[in-house]
Amino acid sequence: MNSTDIYQKITAQILALMEQQGTDWTRPWTGTGAPFNCLTGDTYRGINTLLLGLKAHQKGYSYPQWATFKQWRMKGGSVKKGEQGTLCVFFKRTLIDKDGELKPIPVLNHFYLFNVDQVEGVEAAPAIPLAQKERNAQVDTFIQSTGAIIHEKGHRAFYSPETDMIWIPDLGAFTNQEYFYSTLLHELAHWTGHKSRLDRREGMRSRFGDEAYAMEELVAELASAFLGIQLQVSHEPREDHAKYLNNWLQVLNKDMRAFSSAASKAQAVADYLLGFQQLESIAA
Structure with missing residues (x-):
């Protein structure tokens, strides 16, 4: 099997997953540990x-x-x-x-x-899963270790490249804590795209409907899923991602290497964010 065959096989699996599961496409593969x-x-x-x-x-x-x-x-x-x-x-x-x-x-x-x-x-x-209280403490410690400026207020979750700040509604606005955490992990993934961090400049400057915008959202969604697996946070699909789904399908149909590229960038995001805890451990 050559590289082209491998890319085609992987892309076919992802397209089928997205078409069958819709915005819930991350749930089947993030709940198995x-x-x-x-x-x-x-x-x-x-x-x-x-x-x-x-x-x-x-x-x-x-x-x-x-x-x-x-x-x-x-x-x-x-x-x-x-x-x-x-x-x-x-x-x-x-x-x-x-x-x-x-x-x-x-x-x-x-x-x-x-x-x-x-x-x-x-x-x-x-594997023995963490008790919820212990898990929550672990996730909170992870979030704090990044040093990101996070405002828990307002009616929608987003990262602003201009101010380099994350805005997210407070916990009470979410149906459960998993949804709150998975949303915050998604926005932290966007936060890494700033020029002073991983510098995903094209994604930061793009607008909704652009291919670069769709890819930045895909990177953030995959990164939050990878982080969720490591932190034992169930990945909850975001309601606003229904509008991204068609963009993702179009990109993947056009470029069979696009998903593998997004997954590679998403792993780099997860590694970068998890690295803050390692730095804290060394400093301690």
Whole structure:
């Protein structure tokens, strides 16, 4: 399978997901826990988070533990006969001849993972979720660590690049705390686009209806979903995202690499924001 085939396969999955689920397209793959490798303990990132979470939802897998065919054998297990792996991707730098000069170019490659429910001879290790009070304290600490200026007032949630401030209605205006947190994570994702941070200049300057605007919203939505998985915050779809859905579908139909690019930027956003807590830990 070459890079083009991989992009086409991934884009087809995302388009089908958005068309079937509408604004609720993030819920199926964010409620299954952070997928991780059972041998190394490493958490899967970026678009692989979505691909694994979506397959876990579709198949009803109980635990987010994954590994390759060979790794399960190293753990003393064996993949059940007839089970199929889940496609995941990574970039590998390959030397390409460009104008007579060899240059390292990132090329998309793929591999397959199997869930622990597809394996015999290995017992799953269930994760213990945080109690709500402890989880809320963890999320509040994370938000405070960013140093973002947040005003809890008004009737709508938005980030202003001009003032570099986030505005969000107070908690009482939301149907539940999950909705409040997931909305705030979305706006924090936009906050990272400021020129003094990750500098997503094109998205910051765009207007509704522009392709750049649609992509910035997609990056923020994916980033808030990735953060929600890490922080154990259920991702709640925003009512105002119904108007973005058609824009996303148009962009993905036109450019099969667009979603992978958005997922990569979204992971960079999540890493940047989570990095503030690591800095606080070092300072302490």
